Each structure stands twice: as structure tokens, then as C-alpha cells.
Amino acid sequence: MAFPKLEPPGIGEIGILLLIGSYIAIKFFPLPLTIAIVIFALTRTYFKLRRQTHYWRDRGIQGPIGNLFMGSTFAIAADINKFDGDNFAKYGDPFGSVLNGYPDVVTKDVNFIKTVFNAEFDAFTDREPKGNFFPEECLFASWVTLLKGDDWKRVRQRLTPAFTTAKMRKLLVPMEYCAKELVTELDEHVEKKVEIDIKDLFGKLTMNVIGRAAFAFDLNTFNKDQEHPFVVYSKELFQNAVPTALVLFVVFFPNVDKLLRYILGWKITIIRNSHDFFTETVTSIVDQRINSAENAKENIDALQLLINAMESDEVFDVTETHEDSEFVSEHVQNAKMIRKTVSKKEIVAQMTLFLIAGYETTASTLQFTLYCMANYPEVQEKARAEVLEVFDDKETLTFDDIAKLSYLKQVIYETLRMFPPVPRTMRTCNRPIRVYDIDFEPGCTFSAQIWHVHYDENNYPEPQKFDPERFSPEGKADRDPGAFLPFGGGPRSCIGMRFAEFEMLMTLAHLLRRFRFSPSAVEKFEWPVPLNPVGLTRPAKTLMCRVESL
Numbered sequence: 001m002a003f004p005k006l007e008p009p010g011i012g013e014i015g016i017l018l019l020i021g022s023y024i025a026i027k028f029f030p031l032p033l034t035i036a037i038v039i040f041a042l043t044r045t046y047f048k049l050r051r052q053t054h055y056w057r058d059r060g061i062q063g064p065i066g067n068l069f070m071g072s073t074f075a076i077a078a079d080i081n082k083f084d085g086d087n088f089a090k091y092g093d094p095f096g097s098v099l100n101g102y103p104d105v106v107t108k109d110v111n112f113i114k115t116v117f118n119a120e121f122d123a124f125t126d127r128e129p130k131g132n133f134f135p136e137e138c139l140f141a142s143w144v145t146l147l148k149g150d151d152w153k154r155v156r157q158r159l160t161p162a163f164t165t166a167k168m169r170k171l172l173v174p175m176e177y178c179a180k181e182l183v184t185e186l187d188e189h190v191e192k193k194v195e196i197d198i199k200d201l202f203g204k205l206t207m208n209v210i211g212r213a214a215f216a217f218d219l220n221t222f223n224k225d226q227e228h229p230f231v232v233y234s235k236e237l238f239q240n241a242v243p244t245a246l247v248l249f250v251v252f253f254p255n256v257d258k259l260l261r262y263i264l265g266w267k268i269t270i271i272r273n274s275h276d277f278f279t280e281t282v283t284s285i286v287d288q289r290i291n292s293a294e295n296a297k298e299n300i301d302a303l304q305l306l307i308n309a310m311e312s313d314e315v316f317d318v319t320e321t322h323e324d325s326e327f328v329s330e331h332v333q334n335a336k337m338i339r340k341t342v343s344k345k346e347i348v349a350q351m352t353l354f355l356i357a358g359y360e361t362t363a364s365t366l367q368f369t370l371y372c373m374a375n376y377p378e379v380q381e382k383a384r385a386e387v388l389e390v391f392d393d394k395e396t397l398t399f400d401d402i403a404k405l406s407y408l409k410q411v412i413y414e415t416l417r418m419f420p421p422v423p424r425t426m427r428t429c430n431r432p433i434r435v436y437d438i439d440f441e442p443g444c445t446f447s448a449q450i451w452h453v454h455y456d457e458n459n460y461p462e463p464q465k466f467d468p469e470r471f472s473p474e475g476k477a478d479r480d481p482g483a484f485l486p487f488g489g490g491p492r493s494c495i496g497m498r499f500a501e502f503e504m505l506m507t508l509a510h511l512l513r514r515f516r517f518s519p520s521a522v523e524k525f526e527w528p529v530p531l532n533p534v535g536l537t538r539p540a541k542t543l544m545c546r547v548e549s550l
Ligand code: HEM
Pocket: 127, 144, 145, 146, 156, 210, 353, 354, 357, 358, 359, 361, 362, 365, 420, 421, 422, 425, 426, 485, 486, 487, 488, 489, 490, 491, 492, 493, 494, 495, 496, 497, 499, 500
């Protein structure tokens, strides 16, 4: 492996250089000169750090200074929605801060977000500012979520055809199969008269669905004896994906970090177990498919599409995924077409990402939706009436049936408004550009505060009220569609949006048809639901509910 290219020194490294420099000066120079050198070095360092933390203030945009070394990184990690809410109240919208050493502009202004995500997408193509925290040799470094520039475009183009409406139609059968497995599982709970841990149940379902849709593979997650390893390792990844200590270390010591990885590989990383598990398991699934007779070009799952792309010279428009989305602006940037294929490592990485991305977000939304319906019985009854009408006396649903579940879709959207699994998403600027009277330089980041867009009185009056009517045709008539951002926006928005919507509608329809859900007898109902302030939107404690057969 070639010796890595050095980065500008981090704050920790500057400190070490200062100490070494002071030692040498004390040892070899007269005291007055030493003192002068140390004062000079300290002053320079102070002004460098100050420039960083005052980056936006010096450009006329107000915001918190945070501490000299890390800006506001700690406050953001502790409770991002509180941090942003407090700062909108104090400094207005947008405000500037420093996140992981990068100047960040945070906004909940829908027009500003649409401009950056769509009209100026070319200057804001990347999500993360830095080479990602996973080392290059780590499989996860090739996730499309983290890829940059042309690599992102190339891989996203290859993935896009797996998520079109035509593909969703074909996934109807595996999705319905999994929903019915869940019904059987619930039947057992009803018999035992125990309350259900909603998240646990939906976690098994979403992992099953993604296994079938992505690999045509039965992960059999409802296996009773023990938790399936895919679920165990996905949970581990969600809890530890990029540990805060690792982020801080990389920001403080970027070159020491590179050196350690060069010498040690990345044996020290704590996500190693999940990495090795997914690499081995998913590679063997991919190999089996490549070598098996099943490798038919017309196979419909995401894996086959990627395998076909390995050999293909065909290209796709990255914007295709948005063709019928009502939430994406009309200014979708026309991405460059690049005639390149994807490597086997990249295929394995995307398949692993789908398992993880499709598992947590969808399970979390299903969990909150069911919890809301348990506590708002009139909403549940209205949704059930619609479901029963669509089912009539059938046992299965067609694609067109799913399209008729408009009230249930409103319930899911209102849940996504109140509990967006991803509360904030970002873009990094790649060239100097002036947007909304703000001069962005390469490396500056832009954060769209999804949670606060969804709780802004101007977009949603009485935002703490759970009201699915907000998404009825009349309810949304006077609202900018850009004020609903659970899946982000623009060409880099969630590729699995339609997949997730379809899966949630199918699952909830089968559940509502067979069961009634009511508030837990042991847990106190609290509204708004107390949330865990760290990371993705999650309840602070396990949500339970009672279930009875209809
Ligand atoms: C309720 C379910 C889901 C929610 C709320 C959700 C939300 C999001 C959000 C907010 C983003 C960032 C978008 C942005 O920066 O503008 C994202 C990206 C992404 N999501 Fe989802 N997601 C969900 C389900 C899924 C599923 C089922 C899959 C895959 C099967 C998936 C795959 C991805 C991928 C690959 C990206 C990165 C796209 C890119 O960088 O080009 N998501 N998602």
C-alpha cells in the first residue's frame, strides 16, 4: 500500500508540534528568544482556531461560537434538534456553526433548501465534507451514501433502475409474503396475551423484506430461538457506525490516524465484527449468484441489476428515481452520464448498505405509526375501514389496491412529519458559489434541518398535534411540497423512498385487517413521545402496545 498523502495538521497535531518546538527552543535557544517563539506560535494557533470558530460571524452570519477546538460538535452530538432550535431562536435562520472542524450553515428555510438540493446541486453534490471516517479498505467506504462526485454519480446511476415503479410492482409478492409472516407471528402473541415490543417485531420484518427484495434471499428473521445475525450486526452498526471517539480522533489527529492505519490496517476499529460478518456473508451470496444458473439478466432484484451493470456499458439518468415524486423540485439537476461499471466490492457494499438503510429507518417509521394509531383510535378505525374496503373478500393486494390506500398513506406521512428518522441532512460545497447572499467556499457544509421544517408553525399549524388530515388533498393544497423532507431532497434524496412507502402500506394494511392495537396497559402514554436525543429519531424507551384479533 502506498504511503498516504498528508493532510493539513489537525488541532491535536498542532498541539504536539508546539510542544516539540517549545522543547527544542528551550534546549537550544536563549530564554528570551524561546519565550518569544512560544508566544508567537501560541498566538498564531489561537488566531487560526479563532478564524475557524468565527468563520461565519466574520462573514456576517450569526451563530454559536462553541469551544475553540471543536466548535459546536459536542452540543450537536448531544441533542441536535435542541441545539438547532435554540440557535434558530437566538440567531435567526440561517445560522452558522462549526461541525467537526468545518464551517456549517444550518437552515429550515424551504426555499433555501430547495435551491441547494436542486438548482445548485452541481456545487453541492457530496454529503460528508471529508474523506469518510471508514478507511479506504473498509467495505463501508464504498457505500453510495458516502461516495463523492463522479463515483457517487456512477454508482447511483447503476442503483436507480432497481427502484422504479415498474420494479416496485414486481416486489409486491415478496413484500406481501413477509407481511403475512408477520401476521402469523402476531397471532402467536395474541394467543399468549402478551403486549408487543413494536420495534423488535418491525425490525425482523424490514430485514426480511430487504433480504427478499435485494437478494431474493430468505433471511428467516422470525426464527424463534435466537435473533438473526443480520439483525444483531445491523443493530451493532447503528449503535456504533461512527463512534464519537473515532470522529474526534480523526479530526484532532488526521495524520496520526493515517499513519496508524498505514501500519496497523484498521484492526483497531470497533465496528470490525459487523464489517467482517457482512463482508463474508454478502460476498458469498454475491458469488453464488454470479456463478449460478440463476444469473439471468432479467432477474428483478437489486443484486441482479448490479451484477448486470458490472458487465454493461449502459447508462442511466440519476434523476429517474424521482419521476413521480411529488416532493422533488422541478429543477432537478441533469447529472453527467458516465460510461463505467461497478466493481464487485462496490456491489457487496451497496447490498450491505440496503440491508442496513432499509432496516432501521422503515422499522422505526412503522413503529411510530402503529404507536400513534394505538393511541388515536379514531385514526386507526378510519384507516381500517379503508383497508377492509380495499381488501373486500380477497386475501392478497394488487399494486393498484395499494395505490387506493390514500388515508393510510396520510397517516404514514403525518408520522414521518412528526418523527422523521433522519432529523438533519447535509451537503458539502465543492466550488466557490454565492447562494442566498452567502458565499460558500469549498469544504463549507450546508445542513437542512428536517425536524424543524416539520415543526415550523408556518408549514404546519399546531405542529405538536397528530393530524393525518394535513396530507389530504385539501390539507396540502396551500403548502409548499418542499416542506416535507423525511426522505431528503433533490438528486441525492433517499433512493429507497418508494420501496419504503410501498412496504409500509402493504404491512400496515395486513395488520389492520387482522388486529386491533391499543395503548399498553403497563406503560404510560406520553405525548409528545419522549425521544432519545442522540442520533436517529428513536423513542427514549421501548414502545409497547396491546393487540387483539378481530
Ligand atoms: C422510512 C424509510 C426511510 C427514510 C425515512 C429514509 C430517509 C433517508 C434520508 C433522509 C436520506 C438522506 C437524503 C438526503 O440527504 O437528501 C436517505 C438516503 C438514502 N437512503 Fe433512505 N430512508 C428510508 C428507507 C430507505 C430504504 C428502504 C433504502 C434502501 C433499500 C434506503 C436507502 C438509502 C440510500 C442508499 C441513501 C443514500 C442516497 C445517496 O446518497 O445517493 N433508504 N434516506
